[in-house]
Amino acid sequence: MVVRSVLLLGDPRLRERSLPVPPDAIGSPELNQLIDDLRDTMAAREGAGLAAPQIGVLWRVVIFGITHNRRYPEAPPIPETILINPEWTPLDEEQESGWEGCLSVPGRRAQIPRARRLHYQALTPDGQRIQRTVEGFHARVVQHEGDHLNGVLFPDRLPPADSAAPQEDAETGVSG
Numbered sequence: 001m002v003v004r005s006v007l008l009l010g011d012p013r014l015r016e017r018s019l020p021v022p023p024d025a026i027g028s029p030e031l032n033q034l035i036d037d038l039r040d041t042m043a044a045r046e047g048a049g050l051a052a053p054q055i056g057v058l059w060r061v062v063i064f065g066i067t068h069n070r071r072y073p074e075a076p077p078i079p080e081t082i083l084i085n086p087e088w089t090p091l092d093e094e095q096e097s098g099w100e101g102c103l104s105v106p107g108r109r110a111q112i113p114r115a116r117r118l119h120y121q122a123l124t125p126d127g128q129r130i131q132r133t134v135e136g137f138h139a140r141v142v143q144h145e146g147d148h149l150n151g152v153l154f155p156d157r158l159p160p161a162d163s164a165a166p167q168e169d170a171e172t173g174v175s176g
């Protein structure tokens, strides 16, 4: 079990656009080690998701999943999902706000508007294609983690004239 340190807001690596994983890296020891480290680090930190750049690897890989988690008692379960080179498309114009936090932005949470429904596709660690149409919290997690791959952090998405609430005021939300 390898728990990596999570980069924090202010680290320039969090602002980079991560690179696609090359096809010949699928199934490689390097990629499989990255996935193991993401899984172990997310579990140790009780996150709902984690993106590779958060542990300093600028590849387009994210992990998320939630079962019963004391940090998110009201969040619906999401199966553990690993996405390589994900692409996502909002399915309607409607946005809804919901609480988000981030392991790279400790101590802050905020209500962030996101597309309510979306379709995503990606490769799995064994090179299969995965496609899902999701909504609500699942859609929010994908957008949050996907943002990390483009160098975007949730405070960038704050509506104008809004500010992050203290963490103790937050209820459930994404943290990754």
Ligand code: NI
Pocket: 101, 102, 103, 104, 144, 148, 175, 176
């Ligand atoms: Ni995050």
